[in-house]
Amino acid sequence: MDPDPGTQAAEHTRRTAGVTFAARLTFDGIHHSYHGKETIKGVSLTAEPGEVLCLLGPSGSGKTTLLRIAAGIEAQSHGRVMLNGRELAGPGVFLPPERRGIGLMFQDFALFPHMTIIDNVRFGLTAMPQKDAIAEAMGALERVGLAHYAQKFPHVLSGGEQQRVALARALAPRPEVLLMDEPFSGLDSRLKDTIRADTLAILRETRATAIVVTHDAEEAMRMADRIALLRDGTLVQAGTSDDLYRRPCNLFAAAFFSEINEFDGVVRNGLVETPVGEASAQGIGEGTPVSVAVRLSGVGVAEKSGSIPARIISRRFLGVVELLSLAVPGTEKLVRARVRADHLRPGIRDVTLKINRQDILVFEKT
Template structure:
């Protein structure tokens, strides 16, 4: 996307966002404990200057704790946090949150209900004279297309508008790093795509480094330059969306990015035999127990001609696609498939199955 272009919110124009000086944010062997329980376990990770990095994982994986450590709200048990290679939290000292040049956007937007929109946005501009602070706040509101709401109060705004006010407030001081904690989770699903696109356009314009927490793999793939997948306080895998989807490190990563059927097997002659066909074992040694993941989208259901016979047990219409559960020989549990809607005639029960080899992934069980 060209950094000088922007997607304007519907019904309003906005000014192109001012450029900030992006910073590199580094976590070095970060550990954190809460009431004796280790919540972050040796995470080393860097958000490069100007990139959008998504912290992805289920609840309790440590995403928000990492964000709070970066903001200075939490203090790690050990390890270092660096901003442009300068230690801001670690053995050498601790830089207070307000001196880090890091912006934080909370999940619930955290707008002050008793303050007008303009006063909410200029809240973090206390170092500027009142007139300059108001001018900067108005500029930030223009960036998000809400200058006409400057003197209104948050309760008259929709959820999407409140989200944009919170974004304006976070961007007003022009931080080198912007931290966003589940920024779209409270929005209506119909608005989410539009607001997310608007937000990403503004982040690209400002060129600030952004670290975004989400539990939604698709959202991470839509937004991120790179994704850091976390589980139980540990870093599982870091890479582009293409890396994590096509080359997941383990079964957890595979299941997080797509719905899967799971099988067990043993490597024999470099392959694993499953009820849905033979899977390559890759570099997994001979005789090892493996888990095999088969993506639902990779299970092709045909009226006839496929190598594996199957019977449709249930069929759920989901609009563009249909979800099928299938009985397959050699498999006690049903096999699930996600296929294009109306591909199969209604009432059809006996079908055949073919699996795309690219959607069969084998992992060592002890891994």
């Protein structure tokens, strides 16, 4: 895909986004089933006014289903959805999507190919007189730096430009909550950072509450005020990126936010022995089976200064870093490490390891 020609100029030419009234969106004990299979299992979660909340998790974790329940496209089997304490969906209540004050931006942008850009953006402004709807849509296009494309059709736009048109259309009605389903997944990797930054700036300007679905932990950390990590329809952990990275609640959460080496062990005298040294297991009972996670970034590799002997089995150059696989005494499992490229001299095989204690995490087995 060619670079988006309007991306760099958009920040300087676009109009300041109109402010909306941020709302609090609450999922209260949400359950959902599909063909007899429970896809959401009692999720309770709140997006605070003006907050960017990312729903993070692997495919099938329930992220998009929660978004569709909030929008009114799907109905939960149990639980309630509330906006500023007002029930949108619950026992005996189900407001249709158009009465919820919630905007939804789809993964594939969903632009109508037979409509001009301005008509795409004003599509949801049916309650306004035509003149007002056109003015509001043009204002939304100006906010994303694409007013000069108003009379063009979607096929002439790059992927990044189509994404910004979809954002303009979602924001044009000034929703109290904006739902975004993997909005950057279809973009060229070279454009993602710029488009994501532009989108976040516009969300901050509008002050709308936003819930963004992603399966990419780094993307969630770049965008979110808070992250809700989901797995198999359950809420695993919610908090800031710092909370989830530094204090993951279990092995799944730890592995989702960083590449890890995993070892099994048993707690003895407040410690657990691993092939890369002892780890503290404070607060975990004597004799408890545990899993030990060691982040790849926490494995220091040097020719002589470490305390653990190791041999390099494979070495993969990745540009800024190298990915190493290492054999260590006491286990047949290879230890992986990421080190700065050119940190180790070419051809070296025998090295030593030193583990950063902050990058060792211990969890009770479940």
